[in-house]
Amino acid sequence: MIATTDDAVLAASADAAREALVAEVGAEVVGEALELVPEGDGVGTWYFACTQRGYPGWRWAVTLAHAAGEASATVDEIVLLPGQSAIVAPAWVPYRDRIRPGDLSPGDILPTDEDDDRLVPTFLAGDAEESDEHDDGQVRAVAKELGLGRTRVLSVAGRALAADRWYAGDQGPDSPLAQQAHHQCWSCGFLVRLAGPLAEDFGVCANEFANDDARVVAYGHGCGAHSEAQLRKKQLPAPVPDPIVDTLTPQDLERF
Template sequence: MIALPTRAGKPDSTLAKAIDLAREVVLEVAEPGELGEHLGVHAEGERLVTHHFACVRAGYPGWYWSVTITRAKRGKELTVNEVVLLPGDEAIVAPPWVPYKERIQPGDLSPGDLLPVEDEDARLVPTYLVGDDPLDTPLDGDAKAQVRRVAEDLGLGRVRTLSREGLDMAAERWHDGTGGPEAPLAKSAPDHCFSCGFLVRLNGSLSTRFGVCANGNANDDGRVVTLDHGCGAHSEVKLARKQQPLPMPEHVLDTLTDDEV
């Protein structure tokens, strides 16, 4: 069952009876086998109505044909405004368009792929600022070139660095990720990364909340983790007596000779 749009008001009687005309218009753009039954007529305005027909075209379940016709006041000649194929509430339609930069996920880049950032990316700020307040006015090409030259002369190495907003976004992403305190691995861990000898602290403002795991046997090796994260590979973890492997039995010396056998 297709839920069709409704309009207030009573449709014009002359236009409402023009079902055959509406059907002929649909057949100008569709094959006879793609046109189903008449589903109804709805008033769009004064002397303006729309006829709906079921669509039975393969691959279009839940869609319907829509034909809008009108006529002049006291006129007998009918005019076709448009004929379109529209999706109903249960129709299969393409998902909403998402820009490429929003669709890409960590790990999607292949060797040779490039993902440039915008010049006004809020996550980055110039390492060396030119002028009194360059953030109020975007830098032109010459100013950007000057920033690069000054950065090279001062040995800064980077034209831009993380802004406060960029740091906050990274911290939130890491905290909510698999290296955060809410990860299943962390909830079952015997202790936190804060006291683990394999933790390498980050520098700067992030050092109070994050570090990098350096345990080659851990799941998070080489990844950023929160200080309240944890796993079973903590440097100070100890096995209980019942969890320790059983000792190997003493070797048995075989004293039998070939003659005795």
């Protein structure tokens, strides 16, 4: 459908717009005139179907301007624009936001920002192995000068983000595996406890037959490989019947 406009010159400029478009891109990729969209006083855009392979749903846009008192319109711009049914690339997502767990390959580097709020300088949070009751500041200064220890450690916000992510993940208490378990990880002999603030809620599974072996698990998590798991009588395999010695021969079978 071709829209109407109060500007008679623009309304009658479809042929001029097509001529300018064909001169720019070639007649083989220009389809029928679709509509005229007013853009303002004396300005309108004619849209033409695009027949270029690989661009279904796209439209050629030819913008024209008509100055008051002039007998014809002037072509301002020619562009190819996507229509409502056009196939377009997804919205651009910054590299930092595209990274997902497991995306890194050997040799890849994922740098952290200097102002990453998950990290704070070590002298603000400290490490237990680097602290000293008597001269904590001096020990840290020497360690930093010699290149020992860590420059930054997890901030309170960083620890909270990690704890929330672990607790809500597959190794948390709400996973389907944990919901079906009869025992929780806190009482399992295969649980290796962590050190530091996160040790209050998490440990590492060390059962090679468990789904979460070598993974951080919440104390409220659980699975069927608990160290104290016992089979109930009804879950035990059925006893094997006593063997029967078959002494029949083919001749005996024929007599029956």
